[in-house]
Every structure is written in structure tokens, then in C-alpha cells.
Amino acid sequence: KERTALKRVHMGEVAPNERVKSNVEVNTGLTADEAIDEARRCLDCPDPTCITGCPVEINIPKFIKRIELGEFLDAARVLKETSALPAVCGRVCPQEKQCEAKCFYQVKMQKEPVAIGYLERFAADYERESGQISVPEVAAPNGIKVAVIGSGPAGLTFAGDMAKHGYDVTVFEALHQIGGVLKYGIPEFRLPNSIVDVEIDNLKKMGVKFETNFIVGRTATIEDLKEEGFQGFFTGSGAGLPRFMNIPGENYIGILSSNEYLTRVNLMDAANPATDTPIISGKNVAVIGGGNTAMDSVRTAKRLGADRAMIIYRRSMEEMPARVEEIKHAQEEGIEFMTLTNPVEYFADETGRVSKVRVQKMELGEPDASGRRRPVPMEGSEYDIEVDTVVVSVGVSPNPLIPSSLPQLETTRWGTIVVDEEKLQTSIPEMFAGGDIVRGGATVILAMGDGRNAAASMHNYLQDKLNP
Amino acid sequence: MNKIVEKEHFSENVVRLEIEAPRIAKARRAGHFVIVKVGETGERIPLTIAAANPERGTITLVIQKVGVSSRRITDLNVGDELTDLVGPLGEATHIEKVGTVLACGGGVGVAPLLPIVEALKKAGNRVVTILAARTKDLVILEEQIAEYSDEVIIMTDDGSYGKKGLITDGMKEVMEREKVDEAVVIGPAIMMKFAALTTKEYNVPTVASLNTIMVDGTGMCGACRITVGGKTKFVCVDGPEFDAHQVDFDEMLLRLNGYKEIEKGAEQQYLKSKDK
Ligand SMILES: Cc1cc2nc3c(=O)[nH]c(=O)nc-3n(C[C@H](O)[C@H](O)[C@H](O)COP(=O)(O)OP(=O)(O)OC[C@H]3O[C@@H](n4cnc5c(N)ncnc54)[C@H](O)[C@@H]3O)c2cc1C
Ligand SMILES: Cc1cc2nc3c(=O)[nH]c(=O)nc-3n(C[C@H](O)[C@H](O)[C@H](O)COP(=O)(O)OP(=O)(O)OC[C@H]3O[C@@H](n4cnc5c(N)ncnc54)[C@H](O)[C@@H]3O)c2cc1C
Ligand code: SF4
Ligand code: SF4
Ligand code: FES
Ligand SMILES: [Mg+2]
Numbered sequence: 001k002e003r004t005a006l007k008r009v010h011m012g013e014v015a016p017n018e019r020v021k022s023n024v025e026v027n028t029g030l031t032a033d034e035a036i037d038e039a040r041r042c043l044d045c046p047d048p049t050c051i052t053g054c055p056v057e058i059n060i061p062k063f064i065k066r067i068e069l070g071e072f073l074d075a076a077r078v079l080k081e082t083s084a085l086p087a088v089c090g091r092v093c094p095q096e097k098q099c100e101a102k103c104f105y106q107v108k109m110q111k112e113p114v115a116i117g118y119l120e121r122f123a124a125d126y127e128r129e130s131g132q133i134s135v136p137e138v139a140a141p142n143g144i145k146v147a148v149i150g151s152g153p154a155g156l157t158f159a160g161d162m163a164k165h166g167y168d169v170t171v172f173e174a175l176h177q178i179g180g181v182l183k184y185g186i187p188e189f190r191l192p193n194s195i196v197d198v199e200i201d202n203l204k205k206m207g208v209k210f211e212t213n214f215i216v217g218r219t220a221t222i223e224d225l226k227e228e229g230f231q232g233f234f235t236g237s238g239a240g241l242p243r244f245m246n247i248p249g250e251n252y253i254g255i256l257s258s259n260e261y262l263t264r265v266n267l268m269d270a271a272n273p274a275t276d277t278p279i280i281s282g283k284n285v286a287v288i289g290g291g292n293t294a295m296d297s298v299r300t301a302k303r304l305g306a307d308r309a310m311i312i313y314r315r316s317m318e319e320m321p322a323r324v325e326e327i328k329h330a331q332e333e334g335i336e337f338m339t340l341t342n343p344v345e346y347f348a349d350e351t352g353r354v355s356k357v358r359v360q361k362m363e364l365g366e367p368d369a370s371g372r373r374r375p376v377p378m379e380g381s382e383y384d385i386e387v388d389t390v391v392v393s394v395g396v397s398p399n400p401l402i403p404s405s406l407p408q409l410e411t412t413r414w415g416t417i418v419v420d421e422e423k424l425q426t427s428i429p430e431m432f433a434g435g436d437i438v439r440g441g442a443t444v445i446l447a448m449g450d451g452r453n454a455a456a457s458m459h460n461y462l463q464d465k466l467n468p
Numbered sequence: 469m470n471k472i473v474e475k476e477h478f479s480e481n482v483v484r485l486e487i488e489a490p491r492i493a494k495a496r497r498a499g500h501f502v503i504v505k506v507g508e509t510g511e512r513i514p515l516t517i518a519a520a521n522p523e524r525g526t527i528t529l530v531i532q533k534v535g536v537s538s539r540r541i542t543d544l545n546v547g548d549e550l551t552d553l554v555g556p557l558g559e560a561t562h563i564e565k566v567g568t569v570l571a572c573g574g575g576v577g578v579a580p581l582l583p584i585v586e587a588l589k590k591a592g593n594r595v596v597t598i599l600a601a602r603t604k605d606l607v608i609l610e611e612q613i614a615e616y617s618d619e620v621i622i623m624t625d626d627g628s629y630g631k632k633g634l635i636t637d638g639m640k641e642v643m644e645r646e647k648v649d650e651a652v653v654i655g656p657a658i659m660m661k662f663a664a665l666t667t668k669e670y671n672v673p674t675v676a677s678l679n680t681i682m683v684d685g686t687g688m689c690g691a692c693r694i695t696v697g698g699k700t701k702f703v704c705v706d707g708p709e710f711d712a713h714q715v716d717f718d719e720m721l722l723r724l725n726g727y728k729e730i731e732k733g734a735e736q737q738y739l740k741s742k743d744k
Contacts, residue, residue, distance in 0.1 A: 174686050176505060176512075176552040213554035215686065219491050240688040244700060251695060251719055253726040260689035268511070268683070276511035276536050276734060277683075278727040352722030400705075401686065 004105070008112040009038040016332040020302050023188040026329055027091070027121075032072070035122040039068035042114045045104050050116060053102030056449045058082045060099060060116055067119055076127035077134060079120060084157040084448055087128060087195050090121025092186060093445050094323050128198055135205045139166035144462060146232040147172060147225050149216045149402060152180020153444045154236030154435025156203060157451030162234075163206040165459050170230075171203075172214040174401070177267060180238055182444070184267040185259070187296050189303070190326075217405030222431075231466075232430050232458045235417060236451060239436035241397040245288070249346030250392070254280065254354040258287070258297045258393035271304055282388030283307045286357055288343055289393035290320040291441075295327065297391040298335050309335050310385070314342040314362050314375045340364070340375065344382065346390065356384045398437050416440055423457040424450060432458050470550040473526060478608040481533045482576055483542040484518075490525030492517070492555050498563065498583035499677070499709055502527070502555030503685040506540040510551060513537045514682045514704070516580035517556060518609075530579030530608065536734040543742075557685045558708050561675075565592040567649035570642055570672070571617070572663055574600045574635055574655025578609050580677055581654045582616075588652075589616040596621070596648075598638040600655070604629035635659060636666045643670040650674070653712060657724060661717035668713050676712035678703045680720060681727070694720050 012028035013019075019026050030038065042064040050060045059078055066075035079086040093099075095117035100106060103113035127133055144167050148155045151173040159169045177183050179196045204210070216222065222233060242257035244250055261279075264270040268277035281304035287297045290313035302309040311330070313320060316339050320327060331337070340362045347356040361381035364373035398415040410418040410427035417426055417433045424432045434450025436442055474486035492502060501516045519528040533539050541550070561584050569588050573581035578599055589595050597617040601607045602625045614620050622630025623638045631638065635655070642648060643666075651674040653663040660676045667674040680692040680703045687705035694703055697714035701707065 174554065175684065176554070213552050215554060215557075218556060219495060219554070221495075240686070242688070242690045244690065244693075246700065251693060251700065251723065253723060257690040260683060260691045263683055263689050269509070272509075275509040276507075276540070278511075278730040278734070280727065280730070351725070352719075353726075399687070 003041055003043060004109065004111070006037065006041045008041070009034050009115055009118065011115070011118055013329075016334070019189065020333050023303060025192055026189050029125055030118055030122045032070075032126075035067050035072075035119060036070060038115050038119060039064045041105070042068070043104055049102045049104060049107060050099045050114070053099040055098065055443075055445050056082045056452065058099075058120075063123060064114065064116070064119055067123060072123055072126040073130065073132060073134075075123035079123055080134070080136065082452075083445075084160045084452070085153060085199050085444070086120050087124035088153070088182060088191060088199070089445050089448070090117050090119075090124055091191050091195075093117055094443065096324050098445070128195070133198070133202060135202055136160070136164055138163055138206050141168060141207075142166040143168060144232070144466065145170070145228075145230045146234070146458065146462075147216070147230040148234045148236065150174075150180060150236040150238055150435075150437075151178040151210065152236055152238050152435060152447060153182060154238075154447035154451040155180070155234065156199065157448040158234045158236060158434070158455045159208045159451075160203055160206065161452055161455030162458070163203065163208050165455070167232075169207070170209040170211060172216050173210065173212045174215040175267065176212050178210055178212060180236075184263045185293065185296070187262065187266055187300055189299065190296065215401060217401050222406060232462055233432070234451070234454055234458065235402050235426070235431060235433040235437055236435045236447065237399045237402050237437045239396045239441045240399040242392070243395045243397060244392055245343065245394055247343060247345055249348065249354070252346055252348040252354040253352045254282065254388055255346060255390040255392065258289070258293045258391050259396070261297050261391045262293070262300065265300055265304070279304070280389065281306065284310075284385075284387045285389040285391065286310045286312050286343075286385065286387045287391040287393055288312050289395070290315065290322055291393065291395070292322050292326060294391075294393035295322040295330050297393055299326075299330055299333060301389065301391070302333055302335065306389075310338055311335060312338045312341050312343060312357075312359060314340065315372065316340055316364065319372050342375065342377065343390075347384075354387060354390055357387050357390060358382055358384050396441050398440065402437070414440060422453075423461075424454040425457060425461070429461070470553040472544055472546050472548050472550070475544075475546050478530070479605050482530065482606070482608055483533070484528060484530050485541070485544070486521075486526045486528050487550065487553070488525055489527045489553055489555075492553070493520040493522045493525050493527050496520050496527065496556035497560035498587040499558060499561030499580075500556035501558050501580075501685075501708065502529070502553055503557060503682070504529075504541060504550055505552035506537065506544065507551055510540060511537045512552070512683055512685070513541075514557070514679070514685055516677075518579040518582050530576060532576035535731050536738045539735070539738060554685070557704060559706070561587060561709060563587045563591050568594045568596065568647060570639060570648045570651040570667075571595055571597040572600070572635055572639060572651065572653045572655070573597070573613075574659040575602075575606065576608070577655030577659070577677075578613065581652065582609055582612055584652055584654075585613055586616045594618050596642055598623060598635055598642070599630075600624070600635035600638065600659070602626065634662075636662050639663060639666050643667070643672060648672050651712075652677075657717060657721050660712065660715075661721070664712035664715065664717070674712040675709050676715060677708045678710060678715065678720065679708070680723060694723070
């Protein structure tokens with residue numbers, strides 16, 4: 001009983017006016033005492049509904065109990081039984097929609113749920129900072145070569161699991177850095193690169209090889225790789241293709257996709273004067289969209305010195321797909337939210353640089369296929385907003401590089417790869433796929449879950465095939 | 469990896485590098501390009517594969533110094549390595565026997581033109597090539613182009629070599645004189661704009677290879693986008709070659725200037741740091 005009387009821990013944060021001056025991580029993490037106190041709240045439910053909310057079914061009460069006992073390294077070990085990147089998921093999972101939404105507190109008591117995400121982050125950070133990271137045991141090498149296409153969370157998870165089974169794993173990555181969206185998309189202030197790098201180092205210690213600057217289908221084809229002895233392939237090539245709205249003026253200078261904006265800042269470190277990649281981040285920045293990517297872009301704009309950093313979103317606050325925490329942080333940082341507003345045209349100065357966006361007010365009509373109420377334009381409600389930078393963040397499409405180089409690979413009409421739902425096997429038997437290339441834009445944890453399931457299936461498939 | 473095995477100066481500002489890249493040398497076709505980055509803090513820039521030697525495992529790049537990144541790479545020497553090199557990128561040139569092809573290269577655009585001229589000739593076309601430059605010293609790759617051309621016409625702005633005049637003057641002369649089935653134009657955007665207007669007068673189907681600003685080169689960012697026939701296209705994956713009569717060159721000219729001031733500052737800083 002007294003457990004339920006405890007109050008949910010508050011995550012420490014760097015003050016808004018301070019944090020917008022740099023890329024410092026906003027959330028400061030829990031202290032050991034705070035973590036133990038929060039762990040006490042967990043009721044160790046006989047039927048832990050929280051687990052059903054986690055896409056990879058982490059044994060949540062088990063790891064939380066280890067924290068309560070002060071056995072933090074053990075807690076981290078429990079996490080790693082199911083999640084390859086707990087320090088990442090503890091930071092970026094939409095917990096409020098997943099595990100925490102199914103917590104007994106939330107469901108049965110209308111109280112704030114146990115802070116599962118914070119605790120997960122705590123255990124993972126503790127392990128990393130202790131310098132005693134456990135490198136998972138690896139089976140004796142079986143000499144079978146498998147290739148991973150793409151180094152995002154799906155590919156990294158797959159690679160780790162296959163290495164554990166003793167396979168000879170090579171990860172091929174098109175960009176010059178490993179990590180996929182974790183590196184080029186999600187900013188430092190939410191997920192420091194150093195945390196991702198520790199996980200990559202771990203994989204290297206397990207024997208996983210990485211080849212950057214290697215585009216499968218271009219630098220070498222799947223056929224070439226087969227000739228080099230690769231027997232299994234996992235495609236985790238992501239949903240990297242930016243969408244635009246195709247409205248007049250959208251190609252003026254100063255209008256960028258969020259992928260370009262975030263890639264310049266995160267992958268190329270363009271805001272640092274010591275690097276060669278240029279970026280112009282204006283004083284009046286409008287970001288079009290309401291997802292995580294939009295929120296990351298607008299908060300980046302603020303950090304690059306924008307006076308006005310605005311979200312322009314065609315639905316209302318309630319429909320916004322971004323994480324609740326990100327919206328809250330953005331509001332604290334002085335981001336302006338223009339909801340029920342949609343751009344219809346851009347105007348430029350004589351040099352071709354965008355100077356104004358014409359927007360139209362929207363109202364919510366009948367629910368559409370996604371169940372959300374469809375925004376309907378209000379005639380005659382147009383007005384102009386002065387801008388010098390616009391970041392278009394209205395979604396991404398699947399990366400076409402792999403499908404276009406493999407005509408026999410079955411895809412949907414949206415360009416995602418078709419897989420068997422359980423095995424994650426594609427129409428090419430030795431190729432498995434997962435993450436955003438299968439799901440369209442989804443989440444880190446779903447991509448990791450796919451990587452894990454695909455590894456189990458490919459292991460079975462290859463063992464059956466090679467040792468009949 | 470990516471070691472420079474040969475370096476040659478075509479002129480003060482144009483350098484040829486031969487670089488170890490066995491996989492790219494094997495996989496590339498005419499029209500393909502690579503993305504190169506020099507140094508950990510370097511910028512990713514696109515450069516056309518001017519030639520490749522699969523046996524030797526090398527590719528050749530011809531680079532004109534125009535700013536900090538092109539200077540960084542041309543300041544490397546034999547034995548140095550490129551930090552990052554990825555490719556081959558873009559759609560390969562569509563090569564077919566069509567009859568007579570007018571190939572037009574302006575400035576350093578002659579480098580990307582070379583593999584196309586070679587492929588067109590090998591496919592059985594009659595190839596008339598026009599090389600244009602401001603002045604004699606800037607005419608590059610004349611010998612290599614001549615090897616695969618039935619005729620080479622040189623045009624210089626100041627008349628110091630070949631004929632005096634603009635590339636479009638040379639093009640008109642050829643199109644007046646004989647039936648041209650197709651034209652290929654590669655060079656500065658402004659040259660391609662006027663070359664395309666010229667071939668349009670003569671109803672000659674024309675391909676231009678666009679050199680927009682790029683970041684990833686894999687279709688991920690949209691920095692390279694451009695309007696072709698009223699539709700937005702990504703030059704790195706849909707191109708770099710397009711129907712020149714459909715390209716909005718005015719938009720392209722504006723977009724190329726998007727970072728001009730920062731770029732000039734970065735170049736000055738680099739030149740100063742070299743002086744020290
Ligand atoms: C800005 C931003 C913020 C986000 N925030 C969150 C968040 O807070 N929480 C959350 O859960 N999710 C978030 N997401 C979504 C999440 O990042 C993705 O769902 C996840 O990264 C998908 O993982 P993946 O492994 O499928 O692919 P990706 O992470 O996209 O990685 C794919 C990799 O494959 C490489 N590649 C592609 N083709 C080839 C090829 N032919 N050869 C070699 N390499 C190739 C790409 O270069 C890329 O590095 C966010 C996404 C973005 C863009
Ligand atoms: C498909 C393609 C093939 C190319 N092939 C060659 C080649 O074979 N030889 C060659 O000398 N040049 C080539 N270029 C042009 C070359 O990429 C640019 O000259 C180079 O990027 C300039 O960088 P910088 O830092 O030296 O100059 P900057 O001072 O930064 O820029 C000078 C000008 O170059 C253009 N530019 C700047 N950054 C980029 C970028 N990231 N990508 C593309 N253009 C940019 C802009 O118009 C800019 O104003 C090619 C471009 C493309 C798109
Ligand atoms: S991985 Fe994500 S959903 Fe699963 S327990 Fe951790 S924070 Fe919750
Ligand atoms: S549902 Fe909540 S209280 Fe119950 S075990 Fe899970 S985290 Fe603990
Ligand atoms: S360079 Fe990024 S999409 Fe073409
Ligand atoms: Mg530059």
C-alpha cells in the first residue's frame with residue numbers, strides 16, 4: 001500500500017534558457033537514490049501489463065526490482081536480454097504510449113505510471129559509466145558470412161544477435177558514420193552520439209565488422225556479395241526519402257527538408273565553424289509538421305540562434321504525433337506552435353531566398369482512415385508569415401536503393417519491402433528485412449524488435465539449410 | 469583505402485587524381501559520380517568519375533579548384549588517402565546508337581563528358597565534340613577526347629586557341645552544316661542554359677548533366693532538387709542527366725548560390741591557414 005503513495009520521480013532538466021545555448025542533453029538523468037525510490041513504486045504485479053506495452057517485451061518488473069536492490073549492473077543485464085540499446089530506448093522510446101501506458105498505476109489507479117523509461121536509462125547509463133559494460137558472450141565462430149544493409153537500430157540489433165550465434169557479420173552503411181537516424185537524425189540534446197558509439201564499440205568487440213561508405217546495390221550488388229561468400233542478408237535500410245508538399249515556391253533557397261537540415265547539423269556538424277559544411281539558419285524559422293522530426297528541427301533552429309522558431313501544423317495539438325516530452329520541452333524553450341495552419345505558397349526575395357510563407361487556417365472535419373479528424377482548409381483565411389528558413393518535415397518514404405536494385409524483391413505500392421510477418425523473410429528466401437524499410441516511418445524500439453526477430457529466423461533458416 | 473596513386477596538373481586550377489577504389493572502378497558506368505570527403509571536418513562533395521581502370525582498381529577524378537573542399541582535395545598528394553569516398557552514384561548515361569551526336573563540354577565539364585564521349589563512340593555513333601574554355605590554358609583533356617571523337621572543335625572566349633567565340637557559336641555552326649541527332653552538354657549552369665536554348669532552335673534532343681549542391685548523394689536530403697518539366701527531381705538519384713529542354717536552369721542558377729557568402733569566407737580562411 002505505501003508503495004502506491006509514493007510520488008513519481010521528476011527527471012532533472014537543464015533550464016530552458018541555458019540549454020538552448022548549446023547542444024547539452026536536456027534530461028540530466030536520475031541519481032542512484034532517485035532511481036531506487038522510483039523503483040520502490042513498482043508493485044511487481046503478478047500479471048505485469050507493462051510488459052505487453054513494450055514491443056520487445058522487456059521483463060520490466062525484473063529489472064526494476066534489481067534497481068530497488070541497488071544491483072544496478074544486474075538490472076542492465078536484464079535489459080540486455082531483450083534490448084540491444086537500452087541507453088537509447090530509455091531516452092527516445094515513446095514510453096507514454098507504450099510500456100508506461102500499460103502500467104497498473106496508469107490503467108487501474110489513474111495515477112502517474114512507474115517511470116520505466118527513466119529507470120531503463122538509469123540502469124544502462126550506470127553500466128556504461130561504471131566501465132564494466134558486459135560484452136555478451138559470443139558462440140564459437142561458425143564461419144557463415146552474413147551481410148547487414150544499413151546501420152540503424154534494426155541493423156545493429158540484428159548484427160549483435162547474429163554475432164552471439166557465432167556468425168561472421170559485416171554491416172554495410174552508405175554514409176560515413178554508423179548509426180542511421182540515431183546519428184544523422186536525432187539531435188545531441190536528446191541522444192548524445194557518444195552513447196550510440198559505446199554500443200557500436202561493443203558490437204565491434206563481439207566481432208561485428210563495419211564497412212562505411214558502402215552502398216549495397218551500388219558499390220557492390222547482392223550478387224557480388226554472394227560471390228564473396230555471404231549467405232544471408234538483412235535489409236534495415238530505413239525510410240530515408242524526404243517528402244515535400246509540392247506547393248509553389250518550395251524550391252526557393254532556404255527551404256530544406258528536415259533530413260537535410262538535421263543531416264547538416266548532426267552528421268556534418270555544420271553549425272561548428274571548424275567544419276566545412278555550410279548551414280544558414282535564419283532568424284525566422286518555420287518548421288512544417290508535428291512529428292518527432294519536426295520537433296527536433298525546430299528545437300535545433302532555436303539552438304542555432306533563431307529569434308522565432310515556429311511549428312506550423314495542420315491539425316491541432318491533440319493530434320500531434322511527436323512525443324509528449326518533446327512537445328513540452330519545445331514549449332519551455334519558447335517554440336511557437338501554429339496549429340490548424342497549413343502552408344500554401346512560398347515567396348522569395350530577388351536572390352531567390354525565401355522571405356514569406358502564405359498559410360491557410362484549417363478546421364477539423366470528419367475522421368480519416370487513420371482515425372484522426374481530417375483538417376479542412378478554411379476559404380479566405382490566408383495570411384503571410386515572414387520567414388528566412390523553412391524546414392519541411394511532412395514525412396519520409398522508404399529508401400528505394402535496395403528495392404530498385406533487386407527487381408525480384410516484392411514491395412508494396414508505398415515502396416516498403418513485403419515480409420512474412422513472423423519470420424521477417426522477404427520474397428528472396430535468404431533476405432530478411434525490418435525496421436522502417438518494412439514499416440514506413442516507425443520507432444527505434446520497433447526497428448530493434450525486428451532486428452532481433454529477423455536474427456532468430458535467419459539463424460533457423462540457415463541452420464536448416466546448411467545442416468539438413 | 470582510397471589512396472591517391474597519381475596526380476597531374478592540367479592547369480593551375482584543374483587537377484587530375486587517380487585514386488585506388490577497386491569496387492567503384494569495377495561497378496561504375498559512364499555518367500556515374502562519387503561523393504568525396506577530405507578530413508574529419510570536411511564537406512561531402514560530388515565529383516564525376518572521369519575514367520576508371522578496373523584492372524588497376526583505380527578511378528580518375530578531374531577537379532577544378534573553386535572553394536575550400538575542392539582545394540582540400542587538390543592539395544592532397546600521391547600517397548595521401550581520401551577520408552571518405554562513396555559511389556558509384558547517379559543513373560548511368562543512356563548510351564545508344566542514334567547517328568550523329570554533338571558533345572559539348574565547357575570548362576571542367578569536359579571531364580564528365582569524357583566517359584560519355586567514349587561510350588557514345590564505342591556504341592557506333594559519329595561524335596563531334598566541342599570543347600570550350602575562357603582561354604587556351606584552360607582547355608583540358610583535348611587528346612583523350614580526340615581519341616573518341618570524329619571531330620574536335622575548340623572554342624575560346626579570347627581566341628587564344630581554336631576558334632574565337634562562345635560554345636553556342638560552335639554548336640550553331642555544326643547544326644547548320646549537318647544533321648545532328650542528339651546533343652550532350654556539360655559545363656557551368658549558365659553555359660548549359662544557353663546551349664539548351666540553342667539546340668532547341670534546331671529541334672535537337674539534348675541531355676544536360678546537372679551539378680547541383682549535394683550532401684548525401686543517395687536521395688536522402690533533397691538538397692540537390694531541381695524542377696524538370698514542372699516536377700521536382702532529385703539530381704543525385706533521378707539524374708544527374710536530364711532532358712535539357714525541360715530543366716529550369718534559372719532556378720538551378722539561384723539554388724547554386726544558396727551558400728555563396730559562407731563559402732567565400734571558408735575559402736579565404738583556408739587560403740590564409742595555408743599561408744601560415
Ligand atoms: C529526426 C528523427 C527523430 C526521431 N525520433 C524518434 C524518437 O524519439 N523515438 C523513436 O522511437 N523513433 C524516432 N524516430 C524514428 C526512428 O529513428 C526510426 O524509426 C528508426 O531509426 C528506424 O531504424 P532503421 O534501422 O529501420 O533505419 P535507419 O535508422 O533509418 O537506418 C537505415 C540506415 O541504412 C542506410 N542505408 C540505406 N540504404 C542502404 C544501402 N543500400 N546500403 C547501405 N546502407 C544503406 C542508411 O544510410 C541509414 O544509415 C525519429 C526519426 C527521425 C528522422
Ligand atoms: C553530379 C556532380 C558531378 C560533379 N563533378 C565534378 C567534377 O568532375 N569536377 C569538378 O571540379 N566539379 C564537379 N562538380 C562540382 C563540385 O561538386 C563543386 O565544384 C564542389 O562541390 C565545390 O565545393 P567547394 O567547397 O570547393 O566550393 P564552394 O566555394 O563551397 O562552392 C562553389 C560552388 O560550388 C557549388 N557547390 C558548393 N557545395 C557543393 C556541394 N556540396 N555539392 C555540389 N556543388 C556544390 C555551389 O554552386 C557553390 O557556389 C560536380 C557536381 C555534381 C553535382
Ligand atoms: S524498450 Fe521502450 S517500450 Fe520497452 S520498456 Fe523500454 S522504454 Fe518501455
Ligand atoms: S505494471 Fe507498473 S507497477 Fe506493475 S510491474 Fe509493471 S511497472 Fe511495475
Ligand atoms: S544529395 Fe541528398 S538527396 Fe540528392
Ligand atoms: Mg564548399
